[in-house]
Amino acid sequence: xxxxxxxxxxxxxxxxxxxxxxxxxxxxxxxxxxxxxxxxxxxxxxxxxxxxxxxxxxxxxxxxxxxxxxxxxxxxxxxxxxxxxxxxxxxxxxxxxxxxxxxxxxxxxxxxxxxxxxxxxxxxxxxxxxxxxxxxxxxxxxxxxxxxxxxxxxxxxxxxxxxxxxxxxxxxxxxxxxxxxxxxxxxxxxxxxxxxxxxxxxxxxxxxxxxxxxxxxxxxxxxxxxxxxxxxxxxxxxxxxxxxxxxxxxxxxxxxxxxxxxxxxxxxxxxxxxxxxxxxxxxxxxxxxx
Numbered sequence: 001x002x003x004x005x006x007x008x009x010x011x012x013x014x015x016x017x018x019x020x021x022x023x024x025x026x027x028x029x030x031x032x033x034x035x036x037x038x039x040x041x042x043x044x045x046x047x048x049x050x051x052x053x054x055x056x057x058x059x060x061x062x063x064x065x066x067x068x069x070x071x072x073x074x075x076x077x078x079x080x081x082x083x084x085x086x087x088x089x090x091x092x093x094x095x096x097x098x099x100x101x102x103x104x105x106x107x108x109x110x111x112x113x114x115x116x117x118x119x120x121x122x123x124x125x126x127x128x129x130x131x132x133x134x135x136x137x138x139x140x141x142x143x144x145x146x147x148x149x150x151x152x153x154x155x156x157x158x159x160x161x162x163x164x165x166x167x168x169x170x171x172x173x174x175x176x177x178x179x180x181x182x183x184x185x186x187x188x189x190x191x192x193x194x195x196x197x198x199x200x201x202x203x204x205x206x207x208x209x210x211x212x213x214x215x216x217x218x219x220x221x222x223x224x225x226x227x228x229x230x231x232x233x234x235x236x237x238x239x240x241x242x243x244x245x246x247x248x249x250x251x252x253x254x255x256x257x258x259x260x261x262x263x264x265x266x267x268x269x270x271x272x273x274x275x276x277x278x279x280x281x282x283x284x285x286x287x288x289x290x
Contacts, residue, residue: 018177024056026273028271046206055177059137116180180195234246
């Protein structure tokens with residue numbers, strides 16, 4: 001999405017990837033440990049979140065990471081309805097069938113969007129937007145720059161929504177979290193949009209132009225016809241002059257995600273593993289961020 005740009009001296013970007021309910025919890029755990037070690041994440045010149053990362057990015061900008069971690073261990077009633085689980089192998093197989101024969105990354109995303117529009121079961125987009133209004137620490141865009149990724153389901157266009165695009169924050173986050181095959185798309189100005197994490201689970205290339213980039217990823221990314229996966233994006237960022245550090249969920253953390261990363265039962269174990277990982281790298285990340 002982003003062309004190579006000469007990094008502006010002293011600028012920093014925080015990139016938060018997708019990973020479902022478990023991913024939100026794991027990232028909150030990681031970031032809470034980093035913040036306790038003195039890493040001022042909100043000092044980032046840009047926070048960009050995809051899917052789960054859009055929720056966590058909002059926590060960062062609202063100064064709500066620590067309260068969010070506590071809530072994961074003392075959950076409050078929510079209107080969130082867990083979808084029926086889809087086995088990872090089934091998801092990947094269906095994805096491969098949809099994308100077969102695609103001619104470009106945007107065409108691949110458009111094909112995925114067309115299938116996503118066929119989902120009509122479960123909560124409506126308005127109901128899911130209401131759930132995010134409960135989940136997020138605020139419903140207005142924060143003052144500091146926050147980017148929320150999504151994909152136009154009609155033509156596959158990748159978008160980074162911000163305070164300047166005029167889309168309400170809760171609708172932007174709901175769109176970014178609208179997983180194909182699981183939920184129906186979320187409409188923005190009447191146009192259906194789907195999970196921005198399908199282009200890339202992290203969309204780290206959006207951070208181009210920043211001197212230091214910290215990426216928090218809920219798992220490794222493999223080669224994809226939908227967009228520049230993590231390794232490609234990191235290579236591009238470094239080629240453009242950025243320094244990049246990546247925290248990827250290790251095997252113990254991924255195990256805590258369980259068989260259904262969209263289940264609320266994953267929140268406590270995933271957050272604990274995230275906190276463990278965050279504490280293990282906190283000293284190195286503090287030096288990098290400073």
